[in-house]
Amino acid sequence: MVKRHIYYMINEMKNMKNKKQYIQGFTLMELMVVTVILIVAIGGILATYIQCLAISEISRNSTTAMIAAKSRLEDIKNASFDQLVTKFNKVSFSIGDLNGIGVSYVDNTNLDLYKITISVCWQQRNGQIIGEDTNLNGQLDAGEDVNHNNIIDSPLQIVTYIYNR
DSSP: HHHHHHHHHHHHHHHHHHHHHOOOOOOOHHHHHHHHHHHHHHHHHHHHHHHHHHHHHHHHHHHHHHHHHHHHHHHHSSOGEEEEHHHTTEEEEEEEEESEEEEEEEEETOOOEEEEEEEEEETTTSSOOSSSTTTTTOOTTTTTTTSSSSOOOSSSSEEEEEEEE
């Protein structure tokens, strides 16, 4: 029984030696496939990272623009109702740390209830313009009013109503 066990172990060792001679490494084709898979995976991760940076910048700039628009709204609320149209209708204002401009509109079709619209447009670092004011001058120029409502529209827009007390 011991002899048989020793003989079995010796045969196993020889078989392992023979197997090791045949397993020498990866083929060139296997390495190329793995390389292509890694390049695609790393490229996808980098593209996602770059997109996240752009979204982060839009978020940061939207916050800055929102603060400027709310500040403008406070100025409008603190003004006399009789002076709203003359002081704030189609009047642009600058935004602190942002390459952009805001515009306030006062719709006085109802004499006791004015519709106030504040729009803010700006340019991202990559050159993308957020809003309809493509040249950031605070005025509607030819081709800028896409929906023909006679105001500069923007994703960052505050609309409210102020009534005569």
